[in-house]
Amino acid sequence: MKCSPGLIWNQQILQCDWIGDEQIINSTTTIHDCPENEVSYDNHCYYLDGSGGKCSYGYSRASESILIQISKLFIGKNYKTAISDNCCIWTTDLYQNYYISAHCNKHGPFTKGPENLNGCINQTNQYPRQMTFCGSH
Known part of the structure; x- marks a missing residue:
């Protein structure tokens, strides 16, 4: 079984599993490959970009609740197409509560999620x- 970066196959529970410092992520769905600088989670691909609230065709802004679950998987990734000019992360939520502190408004790779x-x-x-x-989608 192939797991996305940051996840490992757990033979005991027969699924991809990652235990971080503050969170536990379990993915019970099939993991598929995502393009460069994207993270695979729950059979979807996610990315961070300096795109001013716009997403590529076939993508839309995603929820902060998902970002919370996969934040550490962005370590080693980079902006998808453009470097940001503000590091607060625009999601589908009303308010922005998360940001990238390492490599803020600079070319990555990100050293923190x-x-x-x-x-x-x-x-x-x-x-x-x-x-x-x-x-x-």
Whole structure:
């Protein structure tokens, strides 16, 4: 069984499994390959981009609740197409509460995943290159 980066096959529970410092991620669905700089989770592909709230065809902004689950999987990834001009992450949620602190507005790879820290709590930024969290349909 092939697991996405950051996940390992757990023979005891027969699924991909990842235990991070603060969270546990289990994926019971089939993992498929995603394009470069994207993360596979629950049979969808997700990416971060400096696209000002816009996502590629076949993708749309995704929920912060998913971002929370897969944040550490973005370590080693990079922006999908463009570097951001603001590091608060635009999702489908009303407010932005997560951001990239390492490699903020700079070419990656990211050395930390999105974090929930004081820099972006209850923000509604919409800069032209606002960091955006997108997921496949």
